[in-house]
Amino acid sequence: MFATIKFLHFFSLMLGATAGFGNMAVALHVKRAGIPAPASLTAMRPFFSKLGLGAVGLIWLTGIALYLMHYTSVDLGIAFHLKLLVAALLFAGVVVINRMGAKAAAAGMPPPPALAKLGLATTALTVIAVALAVYVFS
Ligand code: HEM
Numbered sequence: 726m727f728a729t730i731k732f733l734h735f736f737s738l739m740l741g742a743t744a745g746f747g748n749m750a751v752a753l754h755v756k757r758a759g760i761p762a763p764a765s766l767t768a769m770r771p772f773f774s775k776l777g778l779g780a781v782g783l784i785w786l787t788g789i790a791l792y793l794m795h796y797t798s799v800d801l802g803i804a805f806h807l808k809l810l811v812a813a814l815l816f817a818g819v820v821v822i823n824r825m826g827a828k829a830a831a832a833g834m835p836p837p838p839a840l841a842k843l844g845l846a847t848t849a850l851t852v853i854a855v856a857l858a859v860y861v862f863s
Pocket of ligand 1: 731734738784785787788789791792795796809811812815850851854855858859860862863
């Protein structure tokens with residue numbers, strides 16, 4: 726059971742990274758296109774945003790399960806608490822990305838430029854969380 730949940734923890738990390746780097750690739754290609762980007766390209770944004778939301782939700786659920794199964798009596802130290810802080814910021818960032826994207830789409834507007842920056846920040850947070858996790862559990 727523990728191994729299955731750990732697999733899902735890694736799987737959700739893989740999905741989250743895909744969403745982050747995918748959104749970055751779309752933003753880059755839209756910017757490079759210069760002309761209004763083809764709908765088929767911009768349609769990938771909400772897909773990656775929702776994928777990211779699902780992934781960060783699953784990484785929290787599996788993380789809590791892993792913690793409750795093996796670590797409730799273990800002091801995992803400040804690095805683990807930093808990892809949780811980074812994971813919480815990531816969750817908040819992904820929620821904001823989804824809300825801003827949905828709001829812009831509902832208004833028939835292109836996503837605000839801040840969205841690409843937020844996407845970059847959430848991808849960086851994912852990488853930092855991985856580094857902290859490997860530091861704590863290796
Ligand atoms: C962005 C968020 C997260 C990322 C990228 C992430 C990544 C990872 C990685 C890469 C490992 C394996 C470390 C290793 O074995 O060397 C791991 C293990 C673990 N993570 Fe996370 N994690 C995240 C969020 C969380 C959260 C929110 C929790 C708890 C609430 C959590 C709890 C755990 C636990 C308990 C383990 C140890 C599993 C074991 O004993 O092998 N993680 N995480």
